[in-house]
Amino acid sequence: MNQLWRRTVTATAMPRDTRDLLAEAVKIAPVVAEAAPEALELRRAPDRSVEALINGGLTVMSLPVEHGGWRAPTAVQAEVMATLTEADGSFAWVTSIYNAVGHMVCAFGDQALEEFLGSEIPRSAGVFAVTGRSAAVDGGYRVSGKWGFSSGQHHAGWIIVPGIPEEGGAPIAFLVPKAEFEVKDDWFVTGFIGTGSNTVVLDDVFVPEYRAIPFMDIVTGNYRTASLAGDTYYNQPFVPFMCAMSVGPAIGLGRAALRAFEERVGSRGITYTNYARQADAPITFHQLAEARMKLDQAKFHADRITTAVDEHAASGAAWDVVERVRCRADIAWAIKLTREACEIVEHGSGANALRAQDKLGSILRDIRTMSVHSFLLHSTNAELYGRILAGNEPDVPFI
Missing domain, CATH: 1.10.540.10 (Acyl-CoA dehydrogenase/oxidase, N-terminal domain)
Structure with missing residues (x-):
């Protein structure tokens, strides 16, 4: 290596x-x-x-x-x-x-x-689905399980995975060297193909106690690192931070799709019509305008997430439940709008966008994949946000 x-x-x-x-x-x-x-x-x-x-x-x-x-x-x-x-x-x-x-x-x-x-490869992948299990032993835990969709594991030195204790209780997060995992060659997909999101497996691997913490400590921002105890960049709920980290790719996919479309409309016609230049057709005006407006709206929601996270990190102010849930709603809505904008571009781009090596085709496959990520689903996040707005308590812990 x-x-x-x-x-x-x-x-x-x-x-x-x-x-x-x-x-x-x-x-x-x-x-x-x-x-x-x-x-x-x-x-x-x-x-x-x-x-x-x-x-x-x-x-x-x-x-x-x-x-x-x-x-x-x-x-x-x-x-x-x-x-x-x-x-x-x-x-x-x-x-x-x-x-x-x-x-x-x-x-x-x-x-x-x-x-x-201090390790040779100070980078970590991570999976948040609680599909592992652990057993407490002297000095730590024995951990087993299988976790899918471990993006970036190939070049990571570590992977964080959660598991349920056999003794009962809340999930525990484990920081485990990548070398301890078996990596399945099972990443055969149509979008985000280059993420290397293979399934990773542990089989009765010992993890010392100091590399295991309650999973909810991460979710709630109860960070245990004494040297960072006064740093509000770290000691804040993780889910809004994760939303801020995840929204950039959606914005970039939308930008790239629209740019590719704008570059094409002046040099190609619309097949089976009299328009020698796509840029002269009124339908193209509508497509460009609608896609641009949707992407502008998506950027608003992206900025609202990062602004909230950065302001809380700077001030140390506590997050309320509505703010935390709204970050999930914002990222899901931003991705939904971006997918809609990309589909407008697709409809205006013709069959060339379906080619496997076409840049626009790759963008379209990626945004479709991103929009069905279980954490980023609009349907799930809209339900959660609406539940809070209706005065109810959240029914999931990952907020």
């Missing part, structure tokens, strides 16, 4: 101005775009793209500054993800996972964080 992937995070690894992050994203985007066809073949992120990501400091955006990270505002990170998405949606999704789960690692306590940061 390339030694660059194993570089230990250090406090002097990079400059401190978070505005440089977007410049780095712009800089590496051509590398990512050039490697995108390779990602489709490999069904994971290409090595050269990951190298560029590490060189640009874009795998440690959520880690503490004193440990070589950026502690970057989510508004900045969302724009980084959107920029990378315009090059390759799958790769941006993997980038969002590394940075979201990096934030989660900071919940486990100083011993676990130091071990993670």
Whole structure:
């Protein structure tokens, strides 16, 4: 494995101005775009793209500054993800996972964080579905289970997985070295093909107690790392932060789809009509306007998430339930609007958009995949938000 992937995070690894992050994203985007066809073949992120990501400091955006990270505002990170998405949606999704789960690692306590940061590959994937089980033993737990959709696991050194204790009680989150997992070769999908979201398996693996915490401590923002105890960037509910990390790829997919459409309408006609230039047809005017308006609306909801998260991180103010649930509603609505905008573009693009290697075709497949992610489903999140607005208590813990 390339030694660059194993570089230990250090406090002097990079400059401190978070505005440089977007410049780095712009800089590496051509590398990512050039490697995108390779990602489709490999069904994971290409090595050269990951190298560029590490060189640009874009795998440690959520880690503490004193440990070589950026502690970057989510508004900045969302724009980084959107920029990378315009090059390759799958790769941006993997980038969002590394940075979201990096934030989660900071919940486990100083011993676990130091071990993670000092490891050969200080990047973690993570799965939130509670499909594992654990048994308490002297000094820790024996953990077994199978977790699907582990995006980015190929270039990760660690994976966070939750499991139910055999003794009963609430789920526990485990920070486990990637080497302990068996990785199934089962990622055969139609969208987000390059995310390498394979199923990972543990079979009776020992996890020390210091790398295990109640899963709800992460969800509620009860981070156990003493060195970060006064830092409200970390000690806040994780779900809004996860929403902020995830919304950038949706915005980027919408931008890329509309740009591809705008570039085509002036150079092609509409088959079986008298329009030699698609750009001269009134239907095209409507398509461009409606798609643009939907994407503007999606950006409003994306910005509302990142603004809320960044303001709470800055002020330390407590989150109320409505705010937390609204973040889930906002990201689901942003993705729904983006998918609708992309489908307008699809209807105006003809059969060429169906080609496997067509950039627009890849975008359309990715947004469809993103919109049916169980955490991002509009139907689920609208029901949850409406439930709260009607004066009821939430009926799920992941808020």
